[in-house]
Amino acid sequence: MSLSRRSILKSAGALSLLGGPFGFQALAQAAPAVPAAAEIPPILFVHGNGDHAALWITTLWRMESNGVPHERMFAINFTDPLARSDDKVEQPNRSSTEDQRRELGEAIKELKRRTGAPRVALVGNSRGGNSIRNYVKNGGGGDVSHAVLCGVPNHGVYDWDDGLGGEFNGRGPFLRGLNEGEKEVTDGTAFLTLRSDGIDKFAQADGRFVGKPGTPTGITAEGPALKGATNLALGAIDHRETAYHPRAFREIYKFIAGREPSRLDIVPEAQVKLSGLVTGMPTGVQTNRPVSGATVDVYRVSAETGERNGGRIHSSQTGADGRWGPAQVDPSWYLEIVLTSPHATTTHFYRSPFPRSSDILHLRAARPLGSADSGAGAVVLMSRPRGYFGLPRDVVLFDGKEPKDVKPGVPTDSVTTLRLPAEEAGRAVVALFNQERIVARAWPAAENRIAVAELTY
Template sequence: MRLSRRLILKSAGALPLLAGGLPLLGLQARAQTAPAAVPPILFVHGNGDHAALWITTLWRMESNGVPRERVLAINFTDPLARSDDKVEQPNRSSTEDQRRELGEAVKELQRRTGAARIALVGNSRGGYSIRNYIRNGGGADVSHAVLCGVPNHGIYDWGDGINNEFNGRGPFLRGLNEGDSEATPGTAFLTLRSDGNDKYAQPDGRFVGKPGTPTGVTSDGPALRGATNLVLGALDHREVAFHPRAFREIYKFIAGVEPLRIEIVPEADVKLSGLVTGSPGGVVTNRPVAGAMVEIYRVSAETGERLGGLIHSSQTGADGRWGPAQVNPTWYLEIVLTSAGSTTTHIYRSPFPRSSEIVHLRAARPLGTADAGAGAVVLMSRPRGYFGLPRDVVLIDGKEPKDVKSGVPADSVTTLRLPASEVGRPVVTIFNTERIVARAWPASENRIAVAELTY
């Protein structure tokens, strides 16, 4: 359903403040009226991910006046797909598991807001659960569906691995794509895709372990017959969901008008909380970790050194939740995560401009054979996109990383290993205009530092 600007302006009423309490700067008349006709929105993450990837999108929604209680991001219990959708695997989910959990989240958002229909926005595998839910009985609940980088015709189209949900030849995707329209009637569909820079929409199989083998898929793979299909240029597989350019299209499609702003408006007081989740048997999950300790320090933007003492400490209970921690929106932070059987992880973050309850934490990977002999291990991580060379400026400790491949962006983590003589020193990480300084912690104490980018 497309909503006219006149209807939105008429039905919104007065909204003088943003969800976080700050007045809008300029365009007040339009800002006061735009959000009320926007349906509640549920954001759906992809394979192996969690709700926190949507944090900047939620902040942008709030900065456009959408009330915080009308947006929700799901955490699938077991976010990784099975190798064979019909065969159980520990801590992995089937397409039916995902459909069921999404349905529960839809009903919860409807209950919370009183809305008869909501909008769904999904990245990658998250779009599969959205399509599956709408096609198999949930269409009456969903007014809009936005599919961002979703491999709607598979990552490959092969005769083997036929029951893998990412196989375009398999029964799952054939079932979703059959008929004259691949978009279920009654729900407005939008697809967002890359112009050749999505690693999971490539004609060659090198990103799925078979270089030189044709996949049978092209950059047009995410498009659907019957949907509005947009190409967002050279954005990568995740950026087509989390980039400011993607936000504009998501908001415009659902609200029926352009967003009032793209930038994130800071709040005066910021409260942070989230989940600590684990990786049993080396499989990433969103299952809560009890007894984990979360400590937060304010650090220098220039050196990564701690400024003063501890500003927050909490231990998770059975639900895995930590916080809330109150911080200033200008502070650079070090978040220390300690949990039994896991690597002690020092996470360095840029300032949080707004509050969030989805600052979810997972311990860094275990130290492995490649780390043997290293005095310190520092990771630079970009959860909401990939490092593209030469597209992006990517520097860790003053050098372009050698473990990031050029061409189609495919790597979201790069690793720096330092000798024991350099433990404790600052490590500068730069991704385009975002700069984070981490400290090199001793690997001998089972510690890893992570410079986690926000953008």
């Protein structure tokens, strides 16, 4: 079954975009605000290629705000989140489809043990959906009640004769194995796919987004849909937003809980505790391997200037497990989180207020300063981990200007870079994305420092 965004909105009622935090107003529903925990299976969230569990923070907050207990949810952190170039050929700090299937199976087993539930629901973005399908199809269906696949390249990013060993080649053995048969889903598990209406960069007919402009990929916007699943197109949302956008949350919750969410906004907690992992890039490849000996310092900062309001409110050093925190903060505070990690760029993360607690606020040092930064007195990044910058879809202003390194059209960029002369090091830089605004300070590049205005929404 395939439904358009218009059909979804007509059947479920109009979604107001005029109020609430960051432009989203809670849906008024007749359903009870707090569902009984027993009615909803435990939920395991599965991130995508090169990503980590922290991308699910806002989804977890929305689940909690709808009464789902924190202890009945878990977001996996794959050890080596990047796929191999060839699934059967080992590469340092990259994982095979079998590595992913094994780690996902261990996480499912632990969540079942912790909750006592016979089955769990799985929600995956992008490559995470490959792992879910691999686990369910190859003997794990009895453990999984629901499988929600968000922006998953179920028929590949491309369908080519060359590079058949690649996990994302629709013509390769991995995806052909998952898609063989009259139905492309596994009986006994309920499947939902969520996709974009044409602006997912990994579901495009032209190969320009995979390095071959002008070459047909053999894939269309409907590539994420599966025969035998409930397939929904959510409108003009990008590849990551198919999982992390409030529109996606609504469908994820409704599919698993069997009713509409009572709200889309996030209910703040009176006291917020933040903690997570420090991870690194041991060979220049992003991993989720813990880093020991890293220092994390947290400061409260001014929303208008980014300047620190007093001294540190938290400081901790990681041990062998890479854990930092917990830091206790107020849900109204803007924060600067400083990561000093061995053999890495000192990174100053500027963040909007955290309305709720999180134990998966994972930190990874910013990229090394490179040749493109030569001569810059300060380097500031604006980062959107849970989506891409879409022009002209979004308002994106960095230091008062629309960034030149963000390409218009299909959203493909989640980071934009601002380089300042030495005499401007130390000044405030405003990052504005739609209704989220963060003010960062430009730190001297000569001290091997980078500032990151990291968006939450």
